[in-house]
Amino acid sequence: MDLPKLSIAALGGTVSMQASNAGEGVIPSVSGEALLSSIPELTTLAGVTVETLGLLPSASLDFEFLLNVLSWAEFQVKQGAVGVVITQGTDTLEEAAVFLDYLWPYDTPLVLTGAMRSAAQPGADGPANLLDACRVALAHNSQQRGVQVVMNGQIHQAGSVRKTDSLALQAFSSPVVGPAGLLLEDRVRYLRPPGQRTVLPLPQQTTQKVALLEASLSADTLLLENILALDYDGLVIGGFGAGHISQRWATTIEHIAKRIPVIIATRTGSGSTARASYGFGGGEMDLIRKGASMAGFLCPRKARILLWLLLGCQRQHALAQYLNEDI
Known part of the structure; x- marks a missing residue:
């Protein structure tokens, strides 16, 4: 046989x-x-x-x-x-x-x-x-x-x-x-049937750069303030809790998000970011208004990979579509 x-x-x-x-x-x-x-x-x-x-x-x-x-x-x-x-x-x-x-x-x-x-x-x-x-x-x-x-x-x-x-x-x-x-x-x-999958085209370019930073207590904004000057094409932040950062970081993010895609994920290791729960400066509602995208269940590391691939196949305009998929 x-x-x-x-x-x-x-x-x-x-x-x-x-x-x-x-x-x-x-x-x-x-x-x-x-x-x-x-x-x-x-x-x-x-x-x-x-x-x-x-x-x-x-x-x-x-x-x-x-x-x-x-x-x-x-x-x-x-x-x-x-x-x-x-x-x-x-x-x-x-x-x-x-x-x-x-x-x-x-x-x-x-x-x-x-x-x-x-x-x-x-x-x-x-x-x-x-x-x-x-x-x-x-x-x-x-x-x-x-x-x-x-x-x-x-x-x-x-x-x-x-x-x-x-x-x-x-x-x-x-x-x-x-x-x-x-x-x-x-x-x-x-334990469960196959789920629907997202398959992207091969990246047409591989020189794009996506930064990954983690929010932490009393963190300064020096790295954030230089993201654009360092020619990064995208930014992912591992935020506190359900996708939160400090007010100082949020102010800087507003300027960055006008130029390049910004994703806010959770650094906790489990669970999803929120979308409509917290309204304080640096909360997810504020960040969405400032132009950032919330990662949902996607962890910061995987959000960076998704953004790198989308930039490589010139689909970054559809970022929200890919981030809103179920886990």
């Missing part, structure tokens, strides 16, 4: 890390081929193609590199892959996932995974996460779900998943909505 075709790309990250010498920190050094050898069971499930596209800590990934990864993944689908899996570091896993999800036009599953323990540690979670990710990518009920993240036996949607712990094995969660599915007895079980 012919096995389905599955394509795997390794980008680096903790899942690929080990130390060269005792006492030294771990670095990315384990290739995708070596990772695959740790899960021989996979060869009974699919005909696997694996490529090492990079050995990088995920903090060093960038948009240009991810566009190349996207091109590679699209080629695999055109060559007949029924699922695509990417392994990378967890530090930027949620951001890479949503970046790819906004640009992934296929029903074919694209699944990202990684590890919280290095390949050299006892109880390394990389092999189990990779096998789970492959099962998800091969499952028929994973179709039409866009990009998903598989970690620790859970399946998360790209738009909602966040890394919520720095070192714990259970580092990923989806605030408010919870995981989209689970791996139970090697079976892929979804």
